Amino acid sequence: MPGELGLLRAGIIGATGVVGQQFMVALQKHPWFEIVALAASERSAGRPYGQAIKDAKTGARRWYADEEPSDKILGIPVELADALEGRCDIIFSAVESDQARELEPRFAKTTPVISTASTFRMEPDTPMIIPGVNNDHVKLLDYQRKNRGWKGFILPQPNCTTIGLATTLKPLYQQFGLKLVIMTSLQALSGAGRSPGVGGMDILDNVIPFIPNEEEKVQRETQKILGAYCGTGVEPARFPVSCTCTRVNVMDGHTEAVFASTEKPVSVEAARRAFAEYDGGLAEAGLPSAPRHSIVVRDEPDRPQPRLDRNAEGGMATVVGRLRPDSALENGIKYVLVSHNTKMGAAKGAVLLAELLAKQGWLG
Amino acid sequence: MPGELGLLRAGIIGATGVVGQQFMVALQKHPWFEIVALAASERSAGRPYGQAIKDAKTGARRWYADEEPSDKILGIPVELADALEGRCDIIFSAVESDQARELEPRFAKTTPVISTASTFRMEPDTPMIIPGVNNDHVKLLDYQRKNRGWKGFILPQPNCTTIGLATTLKPLYQQFGLKLVIMTSLQALSGAGRSPGVGGMDILDNVIPFIPNEEEKVQRETQKILGAYCGTGVEPARFPVSCTCTRVNVMDGHTEAVFASTEKPVSVEAARRAFAEYDGGLAEAGLPSAPRHSIVVRDEPDRPQPRLDRNAEGGMATVVGRLRPDSALENGIKYVLVSHNTKMGAAKGAVLLAELLAKQGWLG
Amino acid sequence: MPGELGLLRAGIIGATGVVGQQFMVALQKHPWFEIVALAASERSAGRPYGQAIKDAKTGARRWYADEEPSDKILGIPVELADALEGRCDIIFSAVESDQARELEPRFAKTTPVISTASTFRMEPDTPMIIPGVNNDHVKLLDYQRKNRGWKGFILPQPNCTTIGLATTLKPLYQQFGLKLVIMTSLQALSGAGRSPGVGGMDILDNVIPFIPNEEEKVQRETQKILGAYCGTGVEPARFPVSCTCTRVNVMDGHTEAVFASTEKPVSVEAARRAFAEYDGGLAEAGLPSAPRHSIVVRDEPDRPQPRLDRNAEGGMATVVGRLRPDSALENGIKYVLVSHNTKMGAAKGAVLLAELLAKQGWLG
């Protein structure tokens, strides 16, 4: 049980970026983890964190999370990633995909790595887990370790847009089977990060109907997450998924309009019940960051809305509404969901994943 | 030929609202029509138009169109609707649905009425026409006149969201047949009007995933517009249409993500060609408000965008992009479209319709 | 001492509006007050609160605060205002100005009334208090009671734009004197309420440089608040105040650019110290809603910003930054402030005022 032997030592790589800072917020008062080391690029290394995030020109502090960083964090020296080897029980990685390809395997030789990068998501020997949706895939980590000769492992976090979709499809898939899923997303600005992110002039009075690689990721990842663990990999779910992903002028919270065709007939009432009663085993696990309900159903006709619903259950639940029959599809059902892309969809979701691993004895 | 016998006399009812004002902008310099009368509610009647739209409290002018009203228009006296009877060659109606039910048939006894209200759209003896898409449905007006004993007629403009969808589906339907259409819209604020319209606090940093009755309208109207004229009505097209309609923080221009399954196999190249070469007979008709192309294809990966593309061809074309195969559907094709909801989608589109009628001799 | 004799019984009139709902949020878990009665217009009266705020057409709940209402509140029956007489220890009034003129004096005969309406702010026998700025003006309530023959009283909350300005001017006025104040505000949407409030189409990609009566209010109220209590009234402060008030596309948090000329020379360092060390006697009073510091100074060059700073100290502090000398004015100093218009600037500020009164024995 975490905590009994003292706090688990956490390191964060990519610590000066948006996601890195969200890791700090998610960890700075955490009952099980203690941030012991921060790594970033050469430009930042060698200075206390508070100095490293100061804008050279204006002196403004480049801190992007709502919650302020503690004085303790501001004082932690920023190091180069290599310097963290062997000093942590877990590494939270917030680096870009190409850096992840190089850095994460080096750490994984000795240390568990949880990553928000997309690099290893589709590796056959690597699971991709949404806590409360496919916890059982965690067993694949044993095979990954054996296969790669690692003492640690790499466990990637799914794409933020995948998370709300796969979470809500899970109870439908379990109870009714799925034949076809069509989804259009209206994604928040924070999903694109800040450097440079989406320009103010590009999104004002506008929609950008394209997010590079996003649709492919959501389609593949959804099938993998809802697939079946088979000892040496995951057999992807067979139903096809088709997406159009767009960017809208919203700070946080991805909205998704979902149209699904199920194997067995499904009424709106039955689907509503499946959502509302869905229990992926999170609540009883006693994880500090877990929502009480992974899915929250809103019955008002004009919900969910990202500004009103993104923070449901601390931003860790997916909120579902506008549940209607879809007579255009065989056994058709349609709904709208909102999920918080930078909480459950990024660092806080990764910390929840770490809690699940800690609880199951995979760390330390 | 219009203009040969002098300008056609146009009256506008509902003249003080957003759509009424768009009618004025579309007509104030029109080569074929002349605004001869304006009607509004009792509150406004009896004063020159310029006075009627002044805010009593602040004195601010309540004018909502980009183009300014001419001095001539500001001087036209606002009358009650009844006073217009017998004085116009055509009535443009911008009143709400329930008023339309009462007022429009009274005018239609003697005078052609083109209406942006939804009231009569689904009446069996009433056509609903997008110029350049289903011009042939106009013949149903003869049956309507006979059926109702009117000398005039009522011709409703389709819903603004229907227009972009039906326009782009037309060439696909003609060439490949359609089995299924799924659409999610991201609609502009101006579609909701101004009194009260969408509140600034409701839409800032938000998406509203519900527009009352909109989805039903788009589904039914698309089938009617792409249906077959049969002497005493329109046989609706048989392919099912399923929509989710949302509101986003965009001023003008509805964006729609479309997923379609066709009867015959369709490649992206063939669909692109079908869009780009689509000719609904508008160009050669010589109508002043007609776009050169009803559909404009943009090949850049991140287009169409409402702010950049809504004004293509003076806001009278539908802009299509992101054309991709959809492997989740049988003969699947997907794309994104932008169409201008208050130009082609409302008053200016209604004026184009009037031009078509004038050209064909239905007016005056 | 409040709480020793049980909770104080609070009634809210104007309970279905934006400010009324903010009162509920501010009071629903309050340690000293208990909401015992809610009043609204005839349209709402006679139904439980949860029913009264349901949209008749769509069924959507018209609740505007971030924090959700408790089940207890949703069950309280809405009554007509008259029915509250004699049943409350304090009335929080969130009605419009003209209703306030009629209703508030009726209650004041027997009961203390704290009001967000502007109606009585400039009455000579009526104080207008910002807790922590001019607590001493409360003594004028004795004169008001005598003058009007009331057992209760009316105590109006200042305008939300006045509050940030007067709070930050107080320490400058105390230490350096003031000769001239010029201020331009960039005000949030929530200051305009919701019915209809600012339209989404009016504010998107725009600034509205006019807020009816706002400038006059801020100018007069600032002088009254910083004026001197003189037994039968308040002698207004003599320095002139000139404002331009604008509306910007921000949800909450008024930003104000202030230019001041002081009597005595003032350095940036001295002004900074005056702000940072300002203590209006709030902290030691032990009031549940009081900020630790009425004024928070941010030294980063690009602060304060409404989105980042409006919630400082629970939305109850005014955040000051960009402190610079102003060489264009004699003893000139300029700065930017952000204050939360719907927390300290409205209901939560009014509740803080009630706490101050309770602590001093004016209630119950």
Added chain:
Amino acid sequence: MPGELGLLRAGIIGATGVVGQQFMVALQKHPWFEIVALAASERSAGRPYGQAIKDAKTGARRWYADEEPSDKILGIPVELADALEGRCDIIFSAVESDQARELEPRFAKTTPVISTASTFRMEPDTPMIIPGVNNDHVKLLDYQRKNRGWKGFILPQPNCTTIGLATTLKPLYQQFGLKLVIMTSLQALSGAGRSPGVGGMDILDNVIPFIPNEEEKVQRETQKILGAYCGTGVEPARFPVSCTCTRVNVMDGHTEAVFASTEKPVSVEAARRAFAEYDGGLAEAGLPSAPRHSIVVRDEPDRPQPRLDRNAEGGMATVVGRLRPDSALENGIKYVLVSHNTKMGAAKGAVLLAELLAKQGWLG
């Protein structure tokens, strides 16, 4: 007279940036100028313009102006700046300040340069001109040429925020004298450019109350523009100017709240007349880009608004409204202005300047 001897040959340096593209739009159909050469950095040079502005990753065209570039422009090869020497009658420079310091003097040896960079604005031998405000300062170019031994010259365009302020102050200064000017600006996103410009996440639901160096520029430039030409320089105007410059979520159009104290008493009516009748000699000069009126007065209480008024007179006029007495200042007058920062405030204003020079025989 321009045009009589053929079109003047124009080169643009910094051609791939936002301002460079605005130069193209302002020049591509110009009756007097012809774009003959485009220069940009090494990264872009060597390819046709249409290729150079294609995003390498996504293929999207990086074109930022509303009006589309002509095919002719898309085909012009991008060169390095040095290659333009000797081939142009005028160089329009849209490079950053530090590049301007190096490049512009090299061109000026032989060729007139009009620049939007701030580098040379405050040089004593260099005029800074707003056409229609201080045309007479152009004579200083003779001294600049002699002083620096140039055949060409450098003529910098003032800061976009200065232009609206100085234009409206001019008639007040002329007729009433000025003692003091205080101004708060609410500036549009396009003033910050696009690379990276203001982030969408930074400005959504927010105001940024700081624009580096802007306030100093506006203060100094206003005094220089309204100063007196004295043979070898400009004697700056003596009245002090104090500004606070903020960024708001508006695409184009800077709004400024101005408070002024005049030497002689000024009534609102007199000030209104001074604005409305102001004639800086532009109209009669017959310049293609000139507004009919440099200042447009709007009497509605809630104008000017950037979205509604920025395009007055093709974006070349400053729109003034909310004219009121300011009793806090001696002979005080206050008003709000809107001016288009990327039209009159940038490239189109620079082209107007070039037209003035051409008309007066300074080019070719």
